[in-house]
Amino acid sequence: MSPSSILDLPIELCLRVLEHLDGPSLARSRLTCKYIRSLVDDSSNLQYKIELSITQKEDGIYSPLTVAEKLRALRNHQRAWDRLEWKQDKCVPMAGGSLWELFGNVLAQQDDSGSILFRQLPSRYRGIEEKEWRIQPDIPRVRDFGMDPSQDLLVLIEAPRWWGNNADRCHRFYLRTMSKCTKHPLARDGFIVHKQMVPDRLSYSIQVSGDNVGVLFNSLESGENELVIWDWKTGFRKLYLTGDEMRSFCFLSERHVVLTIRALSSEEELVISLLVVDFESESSEQQAFDSPQRSFSLHLPNLGPTITPVYLNIKTDPTPMWTPNPELQVPFHNAHSNRLYVVSLAVQADEAVKFVVLFVPWTTIMSHMGVLGAKDENMLEWHTWGPKGKLIFKNSDVFETSMNRNLQELVSYLFIQSRLILLFGNATVTGRGMQSPDQ
Structure with missing residues (x-):
């Protein structure tokens, strides 16, 4: 007679089934009954999966450590970060x-x-x-x-x-x-x-990302800025964009790049945006920055009437697809999806220079890939993507867009701090069960 449920299976087979679940699913499954909970809690393999998901890490496949040793190292590593306890202080x-x-x-x-x-x-x-x-x-x-x-x-x-x-x-x-x-x-x-x-x-x-190397040539005189991406192994050029509107760039994936753009709209209004381009689908010949067909723009809030931007940059290191050198044999490393893009903007406001910082999760940008190349839907205004994208502003009074009270209080706190550490995460665990930050 065949087993009627997973609980009727031998322990070895039950563990095999559970090993096919991801971290969040394992955390939820242990809440179903005492038997499943005991199996999950007594298994280093399953606990390691859950901890990797909580800390947004990936397993180091070249590490010689056992799973139990990796789990212990991961917990110690995360505990040190939570408590800001470092083992060594060294000036370089x-x-x-x-x-x-x-x-x-x-x-x-x-x-x-x-x-x-x-x-x-x-x-x-x-x-x-x-x-x-x-x-x-x-x-x-x-x-x-x-x-x-x-x-x-x-x-x-x-x-x-x-x-x-x-x-x-x-x-x-x-x-x-x-x-x-x-x-x-x-x-x-x-x-x-x-x-x-x-x-x-x-x-x-x-910036280098896998087989790709990208270079932004920033003109300091009368010439135009140029962005060129090559396959560094073959020397083949994949993308060649021109225009002073391009201010900085970063790789998003093995085929996507994001640029910061400062341009005038058809109504002669200044627009600051993030431009995403699928460079693998574009011509390798020279073209204007706004010519790519497989692209979309994420507009930032409009600047105030007396605000003039003087600096615009986007940065993330290393790139999302990056993994450590196999020779290091690390037990774990940051997950590919656990990347944050930092957009820095310096503006002239009356007689003062103010700095604005936006923290954009990689997942926020990638979630809009569905509009890539759509002719009438590839320009997303701020209100359609920003408020839902878990962005944090610092010194955001330079924007016309209003914010809710909680975010205003957070911005005020950020503005007066000389040193600040921000922790970003998609999920935490309470009682070993997955819980969203909003909870």
Whole structure:
């Protein structure tokens, strides 16, 4: 006679069934009866799944630790964060050079000699040791650099030489290893070239995401800003956008990028927005920033009548698809969906400069992918996406949009604090049961 319910199954089979559930489902299932609760509570595998979901982490598949050891490390790690208890306080001096980068748990600094010092930041709970090494770039003039420790990738930028007998109007991006500064073995040519015909002073914003590297060329004179995305392994160009309206960018996924846009509407009104583009579906030829067909815009609130924006930037590091280097063998790491995009806006208000900070969860942006490419629905006004997107403003009195009292009080609190730590999460656990933050 076949079993009538899961409770009639042998313990081994019952555990096998429960192992197919995700963390939230496991937390809810343990509330069904004492028997299921005891199975879940006595299983390190099932408890680890629940804890990963609570802390918005993913399992480190290359770790040699047992599940029980991972669970203990995860709980200790989260307890230290909850209590703000750190094991070591260390001051890292900045080198004398003008370039530095912090990405994927590695701090890189250029010194006065032109060499680059890398410092891998330690983590006792995740078993990451502190490590330092130095490399000497094999190109004479490094204007900027980007990196991805998980791929041992270092991208060195050489700016054009506009004048002289050896004038060269090309930006060159050299693909090196972080470990030895040799040609990266996965890069077909070892470098990428981008030509520019009109002399201009530029700054660079660079980000690596998997096989993609994106560079925003910020014109400091009369030229237009340019965003170019390549497959760094093959050198193939995927996207080439132009326009001073583009102020910054970040990768959203393996095929999507988000840009901050400052532009004038057809009514000559200033509009600040986030532009999402599916670069895998677009032409690789040069086009204006507002030409892509597979795109949509998320408008920010209108600025007050006396407000003038002077700076607009979006940032998240590392990118959502990033995972630690397998050689680190970490027991767990941040979930791909647990990413926060920080939008920073500086404005001139009367005679004062004010700073506005918006925290946008990755899930908020991705939830609107359904309007990607829709001709009449790809411009979302603030009221259709912002209030439901769990955004937090700092110093938001520069916007015309009104807010409820609770948010105003939070903003006032943020404004007077010189140091602040914000904890973001989709769910917490009360009595080992999943509960939303609103509860």
